[in-house]
Amino acid sequence: MFGRQNKQKIVIVGGGVAGLNAAQQLKSGKFDVTLIDPSPHIEWLPNIHEIISGAKKGDELRLNRNLLVRRLGHRFLLNRAIEMTSSFVHLDDGSRVPFDVCIVATGSVNNTFGIEGADQFALPMKSVEQCQVIARRLHRASLSHRTTRVTVVGGGIEGVEAFGEVMRTYRHRPQFEFNIVESADALLPNCPGHLDSKIRSHTSGFRVQYHVGESVESVDPEGICLMNGGAIESDITIWSGGASPNGFLQRSYLTDTPDQWADVNDYFQSQARENVFIIGDAANPGGHSLSKQAYHAIDMGKAAAHNVERFLSGKRLREFKPSEKPQVVTFGDLDTFMLFKDFAVSSSVLGVAKEAIYTLGVLQLAPPKSGKDLMNALDRLQRSARKVYLPAFNPLSLLSKLPKSQFLS
Ligand SMILES: Cc1cc2nc3c(=O)[nH]c(=O)nc-3n(C[C@H](O)[C@H](O)[C@H](O)COP(=O)(O)OP(=O)(O)OC[C@H]3O[C@@H](n4cnc5c(N)ncnc54)[C@H](O)[C@@H]3O)c2cc1C
Known part of the structure; x- marks a missing residue:
């Protein structure tokens, strides 16, 4: 040695x-x-956006x-x-x-792309702590009767997942209004399955405005100015721009x-x-x-x-061959998409897949080595089972969810 x-x-x-x-x-x-x-x-x-709705706590991640x-x-x-x-x-x-x-x-x-005011007035969501700040702001607003306008900037995967979490907890609260801004001409622009219309269909009964094909020019405490001359009043601006x-x-x-x-x-x-x-x-x-x-x-x-x-040790290096895996994108409790190379599948029971990836991912990072570790791992599994696995696999909820499953090409 x-x-x-x-x-x-x-x-x-x-x-x-x-x-x-x-x-x-x-x-x-x-x-x-x-x-x-x-x-x-x-x-x-991959699960930090769930902090925004309170579906996950920081210590679980x-x-x-x-x-x-x-x-x-x-x-x-x-x-x-x-x-x-x-x-x-x-x-x-x-x-x-x-x-x-x-x-x-x-x-x-x-990345705020040097957009004026974005670093100062928009809330990033790249860490547990940043998502906790967003969660606190939303929760505080929910305690008041004043109208609160929430805007998510960025309609890519992270932005849609964050927006889904906002909708999960606050869509039924009458004081909230919602906006999502995306500069491409559709939400989830680089994903298969044309999911934009699917997402919109889930929010049709709520106070949501989509600003697709519109770019942010600046952000200030009152809201957002758009490149096309328009403006969005926004009290809580969440930045998921890149x-x-x-x-x-x-x-x-x-x-x-x-x-x-x-x-x-x-x-x-x-x-x-x-x-x-x-x-x-x-x-x-x-x-x-x-x-x-x-x-x-x-x-x-x-x-x-x-x-x-x-x-x-002076040996020949081995070439990396990436494996193709489908990606799971959640839209709060409203839907989940599994993205393959050329198509997508949508079903709310797929939320279980995201939770399974989380459970296995954390377990792989911290394989249990002691009785205490094992207890912590089991505790995490139990929380997932209570919140996600059991409700999803309950026969009644399966019956109500399966007909919604859809193939999208
Ligand atoms: C909101 C969000 C949602 C996501 N959702 C998914 C998903 O659903 N599925 C999926 O597969 N991926 C998802 N991702 C992407 C995934 O998390 C990243 O691809 C992955 O974390 C990249 O791993 P990494 O180790 O390269 O970087 P990170 O995990 O970002 O780790 C980088 C580390 O480097 C450290 N570091 C930075 N600078 C320094 C320095 N100067 N000195 C020392 N250390 C430094 C940081 O503290 C950090 O710990 C998501 C990411 C975000 C932010």
Whole structure:
């Protein structure tokens, strides 16, 4: 057995689903692995929109990162990486961490496209904490009798899921009015199945206005100005307009401009440096056009870790072959869509699939290692069973839901 000082050093910058999955594959007996992340919790992002309605609480989506990393036998540094040179990662506190190989998994950040007032007056939804802020604002508004206008900017997958959660809890409250703004000419513009009309059909009885094909020019405390000269009064503006690369990439010369994702080859090696592997949302794998999804990030983390191991032992690297999985998109309690390559299926019982992905995803990030872990995992399963599985599979509710299932091409 080697001492820590004799082992090859691997630093992982960013401990989200990609970084943590890479860490899980690397053996602590063989490598000296350090994972760096400024946040103490890893968050399961695919379900964070459910915090907005209260369907999920923050603690159901957060896991203690230090515990998970230490349990793997690796070192965790609660710190922000500022930049990277050829063999050091430089941290916020002025220290630096040496590496033989660095894995970069810094994900993405909220993108407001430089739109005036958007950073100041619109509420982002990229973390548990940000979704909790939105949930509190909505809840507070529901306690008053004053009219509250809620606007979701962005009608892509995250925006539609957030809008669905707003509708889940507040659509029957008479003081609420709702808007959704999307610059493309339909909601869920890059998805199969023409789901725009399906979504609209679910909200026809409520005070919802769709602003599709309209772009935001500016945001202020009273609402939104549109490029076409129109305006929307909005008390709570939720921003789901897009994602952009983390500044770490450009500061480390892994990209040329701040709006670029880092180009990597089929083995996840940076085009800029061969001892740097980039995975998850941060990466732009040349040979594949991958959507920025957790299931790709998980597969990339695993594949890159195996390639890092092969790189360090001088073996030939293995090409990544992404697996195609259907994506599940929820629209609150009103509908769920399963998106395949060329078509979509809609049925509210599919909400169970999203919950199953959540249950398995969290279990995979934190496999139970002790009686206490097992109790926590069972507790999470029990909450899911109570809220989702049992109601969905109750024979009466199945009867009422199955006729609504639909194939959409
Ligand atoms: C609202 C929302 C809904 C989503 N829904 C789905 C869905 O339904 N299905 C699906 O498959 N995917 C979904 N996604 C996408 C999915 O969550 C991402 O693709 C996935 O999390 C990417 O993993 P990652 O590890 O690359 O990045 P992240 O999970 O974003 O992790 C990046 C990590 O890097 C850390 N970091 C950042 N900068 C630094 C730095 N300078 N130094 C050190 N650490 C740093 C961050 O703290 C973070 O922990 C959703 C995302 C959001 C935001």
